Structures are given as C-alpha cells and as structure tokens.
Amino acid sequence: MSKKNHVDIISEDNAKPFQPPKIFKEKALVNDEKPYREAEKDRLAFWAKKADNLQWSKKWEQVLDDSNPPYFKWFVNGKLNVSANCLDRHVENGLSDKKAILFEGEEGDTISLTYAKLLKEVNKFCNVLSDLGVARGDAVTIWMPMIPEAVVAMLACTRIGAVHSVVFGGFSPDALKDRILDSRSKLLVTADGANRKGKVLPMKGMAEEALQLCPSIEKVVIVERAGSDYEVTEGRDLLWKDLMKNADENFSPAEMDAEDPLFILYSSGTTGKPKGILHTTAGYLVGVNTTHRYVFDHHEDDIYWCTADIGWVTGHSYIVYGPLSNGSTVFIYEGTPDYPNRDRFWELIEKYKITVFYTAPTAIRSFMRWGNHFPAGHDLSSLRLLGSVGEPINPEAWLWYHEHIGKTKCPIVDTWWQTETGMIMITPLPGLTPLKPGSATKAFPGIDVDVVDDQGYSTGPGQRGFLVIKTPWPAMLRTLYEDHERYEHTYWKQYPGLYFTGDGAWKDSDGYLWIMGRVDDVLNVSGHRIGTMEVESALVDHQSVAEAAVIGKVHEIKGHAITAFVTLKEGVDGSEELLKELKTHVGKKIGAIARPEEIFFTYELPKTRSGKIMRRLLRDIAEQRDLGDVTTLMDPQVVKAIKNNYSDK
Ligand code: WT7
DSSP states (O other): OOOOOOBBBBBOOOOOOOOOOHHHHHHOOOOOOOOHHHHHHHHHHHHHHHTTTTSBBOOOEEEEEETTEEHHHHHHHTTHHHHHIIIIIHHHIIIISSSEEEEEOOOOOOEOOOOOOHHHHHHHHHHHHTTOOOOTTEEEEEESSSSSSHHHHHHHHHHOOOOOOOOTSOOOHHHHHHHHHHHHHEEEEEEEOOETTEEEEEEHHHHHHTTTOTOOOEEEEEOOOOOOOOOOOOOOOOOEEHHHOOOHHHHOOOOETTSSEEEEEOOOOSSOOEEEEEEEEEEEEEHHHHHHHHHTOOOTEEEEEOEEEEEHHHIIIIIIHHHHTTTTTEEEOOOOTTTOOOHHHHHHHHHOOEEEEEEEEHHHHHHHHHHHHHHHSSOOOTTEEEEEESSSHHHHHHHHIIIIIIIITTEEEEOOOTTOOSOOOOOTTTOOBBBBBBOBBBHHHHHHOEEOTTTTOOOOTBEEEEEEEEEEOTTTTOOEOOHHHHHHHHHHHTTTEEEEEEEEEOOOTTOOOEEEEEEEEEEEETTEEEHHHHHHHHHHTTTEEEEEEEEEEEEEETTEEEEEEEEEETTTTOOOOHHHHHHHHHHHOOOOOHHHHHEOOOEEESTTTTTOOOOOHHHHTTTTOOOOOOOBBBBBBOOOOOOOOOOHO
C-alpha cells in the first residue's frame, strides 16, 4: 500500500547500471535468481537449508520461534560450537595446511597461521582462560591492536562458551571503563602497546586508568606487541607468552545452545550510555556464514581482506566469523593506509595477491584525495571483487573505486547493515545484480526490508521514508545487554511489528534501495550528502556560537537547503555581519556546498526533557507545517519564539 505523507519525491537516477563482467559471472557462486526465488517461496526453509552448511552436535527442532516478539529464537534447541565450525571441521576436512590468517605488522613483520596452527593456539588459550577461572557464560573484555592474538582470544572465548566484549582499540580509557563495568567482565585481554604510524600507543598504561575503576576484573592478560613499558600488578597481570608456553594444545569445544550469548558489542545510541548489543550463537553464525559466502562470492583460493578493525561489528562478522567459518584465507594488517606511505594498502594487495577487498567509503574518499598515482604504482590485478560498508558511498567515490582500484573488472558490493543486524542485509550479489553507483541495491535473499512513511505505509518509488525490517532474521540482535526496555523502545516502538533501523531511504522504480543515512543527521544538497553533525561542529567551532542545530529544508532544485538554528554565547549580538561570518566559517571548514542557506539566531533550541535537540520540530518550522503537541519539550515557549522569528523573515 502506498500513501503519501510527509515524504518528498526524489528524482530517479537514470544512469545505466553496471552489469557483472562476463568472466566474473561465469565463475560466480550465484549467477541466477534461484536463491531469491527459494527464499521468496519459503523464507524459513531457505534459512534452514543454509543452517545445514554448519556442523551441529545436535540438530535444531524449529527454525524460528516468534511466539514472543520482539524476542526471537532461531534454530531452537540446536547445539553447536562456533570455534568448532571455524576451525575443527576445516582441519577434519583436509584444510589443516590451508592458511587461515596472513598477518602483516606496521613495520613489515609477518605471521601466517594455518587452520591447524590456529586451532592449536585457540586450544592453548582456552586452557589458559580455563585455568584463570573463566567459565561458560563469563564475560571477557578484549582491548587489543589488530594482531592475530585478538582473533585467537575471540575464538577461544567462543570455544569455552565465554561471552566476549571486544572494545575498539582507538577508544579512550574512559570508554573502556564504561564497557567493562557494564559487561562485568572478569578478565581483560590487552597488549603492552599498539603500533600507530611509527609511534607506540601505550595500551596497558591506558588500560590501567580504566582498571582502577573496574573491580570486576580479576586477571589481565598482556600480549607484548610494541615494546612499551608498563607497570605490573602482581597476581593480576599476566603475560600471554608465559601463559601460552606450556598450555595444553587440546581443548574440547563446549556444546553451546543455539541461543546462548556469543558476544556483546557496544554501539553508540542517542543517549550518553552505549548500547550493549547482544548476539547469540547459531543464528548469528548462519547469517554471517551465508552472507560471507554469497556476497563475497567465496572461492577456495581467495585471499580476502576486510580493512575494518576487529573492534567493530564488521571485524567480528567479516574478518573472523564469516570468513573463518567458510575456511577462507584472511589477511589482517595492523596499521593505517598512509604509513609509511600513502600506497601502503596497494603495496599489500600486490604483495599478498589479495582477491577480495572490503573497505569503507571514507577510506575510498581519502584514497581519491591522495591521488591516482598511489594505486597506479602497483599491480592490483589479483583483485576480482570490491566491497564497501559503513555509510552511503557517493557515486563519485564508487566510480573512482571501480576505475582506479577495480580497473573496471571488479564488481563492487555496497553492503548495508548495522551492528544490530549482525550480518549484511542489503547488498548486490556480485555475479548477478546490475550495479547502480550509490545504491546498496536489494535485500539479501531471505531478508524482508521496506521503506515506510511516518505512518508505517510502504512508500512509492522516489519517496523518501524510513528503512524497516519486516521479519526476523537469523543474525539479529536478541536484546540490549541487561536493558530489555531500551531494546524494545529503540527498535520496536516506532512501528509495531517492524524493526526500525533509524535510517532514511528510498526505492527507485527498479526497486533498488538508496540509503540516506541516519534519519536525523543526513542532508542531500544538490546530490551531495552532508551530515548535520558536520555542519553543527563547524558552527560551534566559531568563537561566538554556543550551540547549533542543522536541518535540511526541502528545496525544489537542490533537494535540500541547509538551515541552521544557532544560539550565541552570552553577550554576543546576532548581527547581520555575524550571520555572514558564520556562513563563511562553515564554508571554510567543510566546503562551499555545506554553507548554510539560512541561519537563525534563537535564545534556546527546542529540546526534549532529556536534552535531545528536536530537529524534526525545526524542520517542521522551516517547512511551515503544523507543530502538533510540543508539551514534551523542556521549554515549550522556545518553538513559539523560533516560529515567530522565522515567519518575520
Ligand atoms: C549504520 C550502521 C555495518 C557495519 C559498519 C557500521 C550506515 C552502513 C551502509 C551502506 C549506507 C550504511 C547506516 C547504518 N551504513 N553501511 N552500505 N550504505 N549506509 O555499523 O556502526 O552499526 O552503523 O551505518 O546508517 O544504520 P554501525
């Protein structure tokens, strides 16, 4: 059903789609519509069949239990172990000597681990964990650089049945502390330091700041990576290498229930407190195993490189669990793309003969800025498939990636998903889907997504709306750790029965999905996407500005015109001159395209009682719509004042 509400029409993109190259298509795992047809016919039967690709110690009895929404159970009563699926079964199937991990450090040092060797290392660390008192169900925090030990630690947790919480190495000690406290971890695995562009980040020293405030931590295991000095707390701090030296190389994987917690991963929400996103065992593994195989067209001889950090969900799903459960060879690099030179990634692709490369638009835009000569100086002919994730990829970056990295012979999979979804949800299948630069194309087989308006009605082609997921999927989050209420509120209250992604999107007349980014913070100005936050930061960067809220006002030609509401610091007058100065300031900070078309000074911004700026209301004011109920605002008078001020203009 289509019902027009507060949605605006977006013009069609008529560019001719890119067809999969013939050679790619011929060898692709999927090159016809069969998986889509199968899943359409019977979604649960489709997923049941995919579950057969895993090794179960006891087969599940029911594919999906949806009797108590929004709490769903997948593969009910099935038993399995994630590490056994990622390691043992490959070793049993003759892949002992196949490389599981190829690693290169920032300084060029290398490590390679076969599946047999990785299994041994994992088993040893299981014995270490077990000796340190970590048992099934315990939480373990992992705060580490991008080194193989991080993968070993994760897999060892899954083998024991402990729940890992990997915290991104770039977070501050304060963020680490919050996450340790929330998960009540007993053990921290960390490193002395991390190599960062030729310098050393003293991780253990930083972790100490957090540990002072984390009484739950009983033991700290330290990998010596960067030769960084640190203080040792006797009885608590232990060295990885000492513990591993004599550890037994055998450890039986725990038989886990399909719905046993697998990991917690913290992600930012609209409040200050991070959300502990909880994933469970079987559904997650079925989801990432299937999507990794199909989306990255897994071939046995692939050398697969996903440049994400292990501390993000992309690292969990598409460095560790997806590829290893498929027996892939995963390349891991410790450092950044610009050290020692801006061709570091291209050098590595050439050296390791990387075949599949998965990175983020923000990186691609940096590569573009740095110049074509960096990739041009290397042989990138091993590449056959490229991927993108994390934000909408602007067509210009897509085309550059296609030409300068893929040399026009590699399909690009633009994959939309979230920490919450656990697995890729919207994506092309590279041997099949015609590509339109900037569109993540269509839902993966067995996934039901839609774009709906304010009322929850399906939008028509070209109408902007909200991206929702209509039916449960295997790798979905099960709840927010110890906060069911927030889980229900954040994802299931907006539209009863639908999962709310928080993203804006539209469909074109071919049914292709175009993701606009988070609903509150994305603008489209003359085809350029600009984050409201970006413009807001540029505004508050000016010495006269106390606070700023930025919205996109619908504009016939540009799509959106940037409109800013600004409160000034005490004693500053809102003169015409200052107005011009602020516009110029934003232009200088971001670029002419981000220059606000309109700026309004106001004594206060409309905020909810919890202090969240109500951008929606500002949009309604700018587009002269009725405001409805504003009584939940901290100061209901504010909107009246802004409205009067606005119509005076
Ligand atoms: C948000 C999720 C999924 C792993 C990395 C980020 C945005 C992600 C795309 C894409 C447009 C995308 C969305 C989503 N996003 N991929 N291909 N096209 N937008 O995980 O931190 O949980 O963020 O990233 O806004 O909701 P995350």
